[in-house]
Amino acid sequence: MSRATLARDPDEVTRMFDEAAGHYDRTNTLLSGGQDRLWRARARAALALRPGERCLDIACGTGVSTAELARSGAAVVGIDRSPGMVARGAARSLDLRVGDALALPFETAAFDAVTIMFGLRNVVDPGAALREMARVTRPGGRLVVCEFSHPTWAPFRTVYLRYLMGGLPRIADLVSSNPDAYTYLSETIRAWHDQRSLAALIREAGWQRVCWRNLTGGIVALHRALAPARQPGPEESDGDGDGREHGKQQAESAV
Numbered sequence: 001m002s003r004a005t006l007a008r009d010p011d012e013v014t015r016m017f018d019e020a021a022g023h024y025d026r027t028n029t030l031l032s033g034g035q036d037r038l039w040r041a042r043a044r045a046a047l048a049l050r051p052g053e054r055c056l057d058i059a060c061g062t063g064v065s066t067a068e069l070a071r072s073g074a075a076v077v078g079i080d081r082s083p084g085m086v087a088r089g090a091a092r093s094l095d096l097r098v099g100d101a102l103a104l105p106f107e108t109a110a111f112d113a114v115t116i117m118f119g120l121r122n123v124v125d126p127g128a129a130l131r132e133m134a135r136v137t138r139p140g141g142r143l144v145v146c147e148f149s150h151p152t153w154a155p156f157r158t159v160y161l162r163y164l165m166g167g168l169p170r171i172a173d174l175v176s177s178n179p180d181a182y183t184y185l186s187e188t189i190r191a192w193h194d195q196r197s198l199a200a201l202i203r204e205a206g207w208q209r210v211c212w213r214n215l216t217g218g219i220v221a222l223h224r225a226l227a228p229a230r231q232p233g234p235e236e237s238d239g240d241g242d243g244r245e246h247g248k249q250q251a252e253s254a255v
């Protein structure tokens, strides 16, 4: 069985997910105590999709997140780099495709809303992926990033980190088709941005009005943002005005 490293080599990551695809959905639900379903439902609500809108679900895996989004009545396309994960989702009647977050096979401004759930952490260049997401989103369109984050209450964080490094790999040994992938999961969660730092990365990629909300004490964070109302021309700069607006609009709320 293969596992990727913190270098997140794209081919290694893809091979690892191909091998984990077998019991992927069941393993996640077990390891999260069923919370993963709630987190995806919250991401769908945060995207505020309306019937008839077009939504892109990047790093859709087996389509479990795409299926959640499709409940809104929007037309949802899922895309993932792992053919094994996408093949696993074939039984769901969804539009799932194989493709890379870093080179999305869609026209500029093709979607009203774009999301990536538990995927950005696995991409070799998350900043480039966020810029590519901005490209395919229409001006004023919405972004939601649903990703593991950092629990905000120190005692809870300590217990959670013990679970990540001890309990989680042991459960994965029993139930996953690629248990090594879950050591990678623990390592990447610990090494990933905290809430504020991810918000900065999203802003740097050109998104506006970035804010976030913690779920389950900060185990997961939902970051929301809007695509700029229009793309600046080559002569225009994004001077101080934008910076001040971003600062004012940032918000944090915990549940």
Ligand SMILES: C[S@@+](CC[C@H](N)C(=O)[O-])C[C@H]1O[C@@H](n2cnc3c(N)ncnc32)[C@H](O)[C@@H]1O
Binding pocket: 010, 013, 014, 017, 040, 058, 059, 060, 061, 062, 063, 064, 065, 079, 080, 081, 082, 085, 099, 100, 101, 102, 116, 117, 118, 119, 122, 123, 124
């Ligand atoms: C943890 S799964 C998330 C699946 C699903 N969104 C969910 O909610 O369960 C992460 C997915 O990211 C995909 N992935 C990693 N790097 C990618 C890339 N560069 N482009 C597209 N998908 C990628 C993997 O193949 C894997 O299926």
